[in-house]
Amino acid sequence: MLTSLHIEGNSWLHRLPVRAKLLALVALSILLFLSGSVLVQLTAFVISGGLYISVGLSWREALKRVGFVFFTIFFLAAVNLFLLPLSEVAVLTLRLMALVLFAAAVTATTTIGAFMDEITVLLTPFERLGWVRAADVSLALGLVLRFVPDILARYQAIREAHRARGLPVRPLTIIGPLIILTLKDADTIAAAIDARGFRRQ
């Protein structure tokens, strides 16, 4: 249910450290937004597309991952055709597609663990200021992954309860009980975390 979008592989992007990939993504965004040349955008699109294809996704999966975002891009491009000159529409559309493909390639080649290590590093300055603790972020992330299946099971139970009573399954009558039942566990979970001294305070 909560499987990462990362895929196993040994492509060039897989071997690159996560920091380099993220910096490249930022640099690419800045470069493409500063440039108004169709040629630059097209080159970036071809390279990003090539990288995305090379990470080892099946065509079907590759298309599925960017399909929805591409749909919005094409829709807006179609609207733009009526309002802007053709060359400008080409620049805008190619730029977005290049960035989306590159971002999707970074996501596909980076593990959650690698991202988390990078986030810990990025949080260091805030940690020094005492705003946030990297350990808390990891703990919260772990809690989410731990409780999503439980909450989904609870949602299904509430839905079944509706059906058993012949009630229509409506978001309104489900969301209230789902949230109350879930959040009521907070005290117990917090007590369990503190009892184990996970946060050392």
Add this chain to the structure above:
Amino acid sequence: MNTRDLVLIALFAAIVVVLGLIPPITLGFIPVPITAQSMGVMLAGCILGAKRGAFAFLLFLLLVAIGLPVLSGGRGGLAVFAGPSGGFILGWVVATFVTGLIAQRFVREGQPEVRQFVGFFLASIVGGIVVLYAIGMPWISAVTGTPLLTVATGSLAFLPGDLLKAAIATLAARAVFAGYPLLPVRA
């Protein structure tokens, strides 16, 4: 921030993930299907308040960014931030914060029920619709070049659905407020 707040934030982020797994509802009179997840902003603000609500959504966005397909329809990864709707997704944090601020300001325990409904509805509309669109629409316009006025006109198609979401979120938030109030105990 105490451990209980941390747990509440994590649990709410998990609820938002689950709301994305629920199949969207299509209504005859509204052109776009309604996803339960997009109600998360209004719910988080009205139930957890400004600070914890915003943190819950920051955590949720972190899940998206590190490559978990937790957005409704199984979407996720850095690509969604690079796409045209990236502004709406990043805007969720600010929108939740504003929703929470308004809810905290106007809704109190012991008020007549109607005033609580009005408070939550106002918070959901200002935070979850006005603020969110104020961030999302200029973003779309900036990255796709479509004039802001055209984007705004097109966005009107989503307005009936958003108002309905605000109404559902109001009723749900008020139910939670009556059953397990968290808003008064601020982080």
